[in-house]
Amino acid sequence: MPDSFEPTEHPHRRYNCLTGEWVLVSPHRMKRPWQGKVNTASDSAEKKDEAQNGQPDAGQLDNPLRPGARRPNGTVNPDYTSTFVFTNDFPALMPDSPSPKDSGSELFQMQGAQGTCRVVCFHPSSSVTLAKMTLGEIKGVVTVWIEQMLELGKQYTWVQIFENRGDIMGCSNPHPHCQIWATSHVPNEPSKKEHQQKVYFQKHNKPLLLDYLSDELKKQERIVLENELWVVLVPFWALWPYETMLIPKRHVQRLQDLTEKEQEALCVIMKGLLVKYDHLFDVSFPYSMGWHGAPTGEFLDTDTQHWQLHAVYYPPLLRSATVQKFMVGYELLAGPQRDLTPEQAAQTLRNLPSV
Numbered sequence: 001m002p003d004s005f006e007p008t009e010h011p012h013r014r015y016n017c018l019t020g021e022w023v024l025v026s027p028h029r030m031k032r033p034w035q036g037k038v039n040t041a042s043d044s045a046e047k048k049d050e051a052q053n054g055q056p057d058a059g060q061l062d063n064p065l066r067p068g069a070r071r072p073n074g075t076v077n078p079d080y081t082s083t084f085v086f087t088n089d090f091p092a093l094m095p096d097s098p099s100p101k102d103s104g105s106e107l108f109q110m111q112g113a114q115g116t117c118r119v120v121c122f123h124p125s126s127s128v129t130l131a132k133m134t135l136g137e138i139k140g141v142v143t144v145w146i147e148q149m150l151e152l153g154k155q156y157t158w159v160q161i162f163e164n165r166g167d168i169m170g171c172s173n174p175h176p177h178c179q180i181w182a183t184s185h186v187p188n189e190p191s192k193k194e195h196q197q198k199v200y201f202q203k204h205n206k207p208l209l210l211d212y213l214s215d216e217l218k219k220q221e222r223i224v225l226e227n228e229l230w231v232v233l234v235p236f237w238a239l240w241p242y243e244t245m246l247i248p249k250r251h252v253q254r255l256q257d258l259t260e261k262e263q264e265a266l267c268v269i270m271k272g273l274l275v276k277y278d279h280l281f282d283v284s285f286p287y288s289m290g291w292h293g294a295p296t297g298e299f300l301d302t303d304t305q306h307w308q309l310h311a312v313y314y315p316p317l318l319r320s321a322t323v324q325k326f327m328v329g330y331e332l333l334a335g336p337q338r339d340l341t342p343e344q345a346a347q348t349l350r351n352l353p354s355v
C-alpha cells in the first residue's frame with residue numbers, strides 16, 4: 001500500500017461533522033470515459049426571452065407565476081412589481097390535517113404532519129434570475145425571507161426556505177421563485193444538524209460551525225468568496241460536485257437575526273456566488289439551495305445557541321453544462337460518493353469572475 005497519501009489521487013472518506021455521515025471521495029474517477037446521459041443545457045426561460053427582445057414568449061404568457069396571470073385554480077395574481085408570496089395551490093402539507101391514532105407498534109409508526117406551503121416569486125420578469133437581479137432587488141427577496149421566517153416561525157417548528165433552479169432539478173417553472181414549507185416537526189436533514197451541533201456545543205461550549213469556519217479561514221483551501229461579514233466555502237465534506245455553504249462570520253442563529261448590514265453584505269456575496277456559478281459552465285446554473293438555522297415555534301423559548309445559520313447550495317452539474325452527477329447505484333445502496341475533491345472545486349470557483 002503506498003504511504004504517500006494524495007487527496008487528489010487516492011480514494012478516501014471524509015466526515016461531515018454537521019450531519020455525522022461519511023462521504024467517499026474518489027478523485028481519479030473524473031478520468032473515466034462518459035457514455036451516459038448528456039442533457040441539453042437547461043438554460044430556462046432566459047434565452048427564449050432574450051431572443052424575442054424582451055417580449056414575453058408563449059411560455060411567459062401561460063406562466064402561472066407572472067404578474068396578472070390566472071392560475072389553474074382561477075386565482076388571478078396581482079400586478080406585482082417586486083416580490084409576490086402566495087399559498088401553494090398544490091401544497092404538500094395542510095395546517096389542519098388530522099393526526100393518525102398511535103398504532104402502539106414499534107414497527108408501524110405514524111405521526112401527524114401539519115404545515116403550510118408557500119411560493120415566493122422573486123421578480124415580475126420570468127427572464128431574470130437572482131444572479132441577474134440588482135442588489136436592491138435581491139434585498140427585497142432577503143426581506144421577504146425574513147418576514148416569512150418571523151410570521152411562520154411563530155406557529156411552526158421548522159420553516160424551510162428552498163429554491164429549486166433549472167428543469168434538471170425538477171423545477172416546474174423557470175420564473176424566479178422559491179418555496180417555503182413550514183412544518184410542525186423538524187425534518188430529517190435539520191434533525192441531524194440539530195443533534196451534531198448540540199453534542200459539539202455540550203462538549204466545547206462553542207458553536208460547531210463557528211469553530212469550523214475559523215479553521216477554514218486559517219487553512220484557506222476551500223474558501224470561494226469572503227467579505228467583511230460573510231464567507232462562501234466548499235465544505236470539507238461536500239457531496240455535490242460544486243456544493244457550497246454560505247455562512248455569516250458572526251454567531252447568528254436565524255435568518256431573522258441578521259443585522260441590516262449583514263443583510264446587505266449577504267446580497268453582495270450571494271450575487272457574487274451565483275455569477276460565478278453561471279460562469280462555470282456558461283449556463284444559467286441549476287441548483288437546489290436552502291437555509292438552515294435554529295428551529296422555531298416552541299424552540300423560540302429554548303436555548304438554541306448551538307445553532308449557526310447557513311445556506312447550502314447543491315448544484316447537480318459535474319463536468320459540463322450537460323453532464324450531471326447522479327445520486328444512484330452506490331449512493332442509494334451504500335453511501336454518498338463524489339469525484340473531484342472539494343479543494344479542486346473551490347479553486348475552480350475561486351478563479352471564476354464574480355461580476
Ligand code: H2U
Pocket residue numbers: 064065071072073087088089090091119164170171172173179
Ligand atoms: P417548483 O418550480 O420548485 O416546482 O415550484 C413551483 C411551485 O409552484 C410548485 O410547488 C406551485 C407548485 O405547486 N404552483 C402553484 O401553487 N400554483 C400554480 O398555479 C402553479 C405552480
